[in-house]
Amino acid sequence: MIDINCDxxxxxxxxxxxxxxxxxxxxxxxxxxxxxxxxxxxxxxxxQYNVKIGAHxxxxxxxxxxxxxxxxxxxxxxxxxxxxxxxxxxxxxxxDATIHHVxxxxxxxxxxxxxxxxxxxxxxxxQHVFEAVKLYVPYKSSIEEVAxxxxxxxxxxxxxxxxxxxxxxxxxxxxxxxxxxxxxxxxKQVQKISDKQLxxxxxxxxxxxxxxxxxxxxxxxxxxxxxxxxxxxxxxK
Numbered sequence: 296m297i298d299i300n301c302d303x304x305x306x307x308x309x310x311x312x313x314x315x316x317x318x319x320x321x322x323x324x325x326x327x328x329x330x331x332x333x334x335x336x337x338x339x340x341x342x343q344y345n346v347k348i349g350a351h352x353x354x355x356x357x358x359x360x361x362x363x364x365x366x367x368x369x370x371x372x373x374x375x376x377x378x379x380x381x382x383x384x385x386x387x388x389x390x391d392a393t394i395h396h397v398x399x400x401x402x403x404x405x406x407x408x409x410x411x412x413x414x415x416x417x418x419x420x421x422q423h424v425f426e427a428v429k430l431y432v433p434y435k436s437s438i439e440e441v442a443x444x445x446x447x448x449x450x451x452x453x454x455x456x457x458x459x460x461x462x463x464x465x466x467x468x469x470x471x472x473x474x475x476x477x478x479x480x481x482x483k484q485v486q487k488i489s490d491k492q493l494x495x496x497x498x499x500x501x502x503x504x505x506x507x508x509x510x511x512x513x514x515x516x517x518x519x520x521x522x523x524x525x526x527x528x529x530x531x532k
Contacts, residue, residue, distance in 0.1 A: 297489055297529055298508040299522065300431070300452070302351055302400065304329040304337040305360075307514055314340045316522040319347035319508060321398040321431070324379035327353040327361025334386045342392050349431065352379040352420075353400035361401035362468065369416045376420035384424060396450060397421050398431035399438075405465065408436040418445045434505045435463060453506030455485045455525070456515050458497045463504060466497050476517055478524040485509050485529060 300319040303310050305328035314320070322337045323329035341348045353361035355375045367375075380397070387394050399407060399417060407414040414437045421428065422445065431452040432439045442449050456475045458466040466473040475481050488494050494504045511521055 297485065298347075299455070299525055299529075300347075300349070300398075300508050300510050301513045301518070301522070302398075302510065303513050304333045304351070305514060306333065309513060309519065310337050310340050312519050313513055313522060314344045314346055316519075316526045317346055317511075319349060319395065321349040321351035321396075321400075321510075322383070323400070324350055324352045324383045326355045326375065326379050327357055327359075327400055331382070331386065334383065335390070338387055338390050338392050342390060347395040348387065348392055349396040349398050350380055350383040350394060351398055351400050352376050352383075352403070354403050355379075356402075359402075361403065364402045364406055369412070372413070373416050373420045376417060377423055380420065380424040394425065394428055396429040396431055397425070398452070404433075407438040408433050408464070411437045411441055414438040414441040418442055418447060422447065431508060433463065434503075450508055451506045452508050452510060453485075453488050453494070453504055455481050455509045455511045456518075456521060457512075459494050459502070459504075461496050461498060461500060461502065463494075463502060472497060474515060476515065476521075478517070478521045481511070481521050482525060482528060485525065 299317045301313050301317045302321045304323040354365045407417050418441050429448045429450050430442050432449045434451050488506050492505050493501045
């Protein structure tokens with residue numbers, strides 16, 4: 296059983312088409328995109344379709360859609376994350392919805408994969424707001440190690456629609472080959488990681504990787520087509 300997740304609530308207004316095709320979602324907390332009204336709407340849809348709900352906090356940077364590392368202090372970052380998660384928690388409580396996980400967004404996600412100091416800041420923010428929540432992390436990352444030391448339960452995540460470098464980092468979005476938009480190629484990558492715990496890198500080498508949830512980005516141009524194909528042809532949850 297493969298869990299497919301998607302980043303939602305980012306102002307694209309395609310959640311009503313995506314939600315029936317996924318099993319968990321990561322909802323923007325308003326710092327890089329979205330709003331209180333959008334959070335409420337997407338939580339409602341997730342409850343309706345029995346999709347696991349996740350908070351998707353980021354650097355407070357709407358200008359760059361959270362895809363640029365901000366030069367802010369650890370205390371500023373922690374406060375921003377705690378504020379985002381607190382708002383999200385309050386909106387979920389209003390609908391009696393359960394928050395299953397947290398998945399940091401964009402540049403923050405990539406940064407804490409390699410930076411233990413920033414990973415510790417993220418973990419501290421999560422544990423100050425939530426008593427029990429899971430954290431989506433990349434395999435063999437700094438955030439995985441810090442979370443384990445802090446007693447925070449992790450879920451390994453891989454990306455269905457992104458290409459990987461040799462060190463399991465994602466190919467930069469500034470490069471033309473960063474995204475996988477062919478639904479057959481996306482499906483092949485998901486199946487290979489799930490079945491063989493291997494991913495083919497951009498240099499055509501095979502690297503070990505583990506994942507039990509796979510992300511398809513909601514802003515990928517043909518995300519609906521990709522998700523429909525995965526939903527039909529892969530044994531998803």
